[in-house]
Amino acid sequence: MMQPADLSQDTRDGGSVITLNGDLLVSCLGDLPARLDAIEGPVSAIDLSEVAHVDTIGAWTVHRTARRLGSDITGASEDAERLIAELRKVDEPVAIRPDNAPPFKRVLGEIGDATITAGKTLIGLLGFFGATLIATWTIIRRPRRFRINAVVQRFEVVGVSALGIIGLMSFLIGIVIAQQGSVQLRQFGMEMLTINLVGRLTFRELGVLMTAIMVAGRSGSAFAAQLGTMKLTEEIDAMRTIGVSPMEALVLPRTIAVVVMMPLLGFYSSVIAVIGGGFLCAVALDIPPVTFIQRLREVVPITDLWVGLIKAPVFGLIIAISGCFQGMQVKANAEEVGLRTTAAVVQAIFLVIVLDAMFAVLFTWIGWN
Template structure:
């Protein structure tokens, strides 16, 4: 317990508060009351003190700050503790200062650009790790996991045929219906077949398939790898000398690259069937005429454009899904967050690449 020695006043010096023993939390209330009762100016004498904790230092510091007290007789340790207390004496702002709307928008834009740049650098690094994994498999073919690839063929391709076929069929019907309504204003309903054939084979067949695969398979890749990160299965694989890239990432990438052209062709076919049924029932154009017209209006380059883009889109979807899955850390909430980011990132990159492909094929004359 602190032995709080005599306090007194002197006409020349003012009040003197002498402390002997320990100045700790156990005597904080008493010490504060005694100091508050003294008139200014106050001199606090710490020459006889043997121990002082943070609470005691705060009382002394606050007296110096608020009442201009003078401290004498403090040792080096006590002076150091008082300095530390003063460094942490900063005003706390409960409600942050509201910035102008323009500055807030500029700050959010800067944060978004920074985050996008960091993500793109991480994606580029993951792409490099994937290339190294492919190179290792080429040098050591026995490390190639055939069963895993075949299983991914089934998940990415075979099980997606139903939903992609139905979606593409309905898209073909919608294109035919909307196109015929607009072209009817000019008496050119027959050109609905041109619209269905060109837009389906060249763009929508591959693009809509990529969006569906990103939402279906890309999200699954991120969720699966993210769950394996949380359960430390990936760390266990590294411990036993198995590369997660070779065992988990590459089979998914191969499946996406191989199955995307097949799914895109299937989407083109079902969309053309949907459009053909509509023009047969609504415009009275028989199926034979429809097929003959498609052969006339669809150049072979349109088919090549769609099929060339498909494996690139598949690679991007698998890359983004696996990359986000490998970034999962902490808890299960991260799995949902990274899965959402994988889908958004995949679709964004697919659309950007589709625009790049459109400019490229137009520049080489494939229009």
């Protein structure tokens, strides 16, 4: 049977103490809240040792009174204490709008946050690259664990399926390079040098670079989305539970496929770009294909081809590592998949361009220019 809530006030250890008894339920409070509001401080404590039951309204009444009088709450049961603690958490002022910080301070803070995020991402990428190397060494020691079917499937997805879009892009880029170059060189009567421009630029730089950007947007984003979805559906955790390493089963086949296919795709892209440039030269500059090919063989050194083939697998490794790393970082919800996929593409393209600049300096230093 429910007991009406009541209170008494006495003095203990030189301080005033309010003792509540009965049931602090909404149906039993009666005029207790008004009587508590009429009490003036100071009150050292509110004793709940004689309270049998407490609901949210009763706990709020006690908390509000204790906050107003600056009193401690003593003798509460475990349930009452937990309920009052939860009310204390939500009874905090909430800012409707964030404080307006000075523009310089806000920009400086954003730069600092971006720098910290970039540093953490770089450390994470290095750690993920190390885990990939460990998985590779494990496969070398135990070849039976190598999943050749998964690698072959990725060859088709990364390489064969991309031939159409990469070929079209490269053909159009070759035409653009030849057209823009011929317009500038015509001013000096040197339209023939358009062949030099097309040949050296495509084999040395643009063929591999544009291929890397296309693969990052096409395959890198797919890797991040696939692994991110598997992370959300707990498929990766299930693989670990049954003793299958996600690095060996998911990351390594994708990495090997991109590293192997990138030199082939880069060479293919360069050849198609040269064909596009030759087509423009034949149509707009009246340079016969035979003359174009003969001139191309004279002006393009074999080192330009080696430069592109050396850069391609490194770019492929960066793309695969970035895509798989971002996919494995997905947490919480489906929105994270989209964010991580975008981050994978941006990160891969940025690193590819940075590495391309470093390679340019390196090859110039060793005399391959």
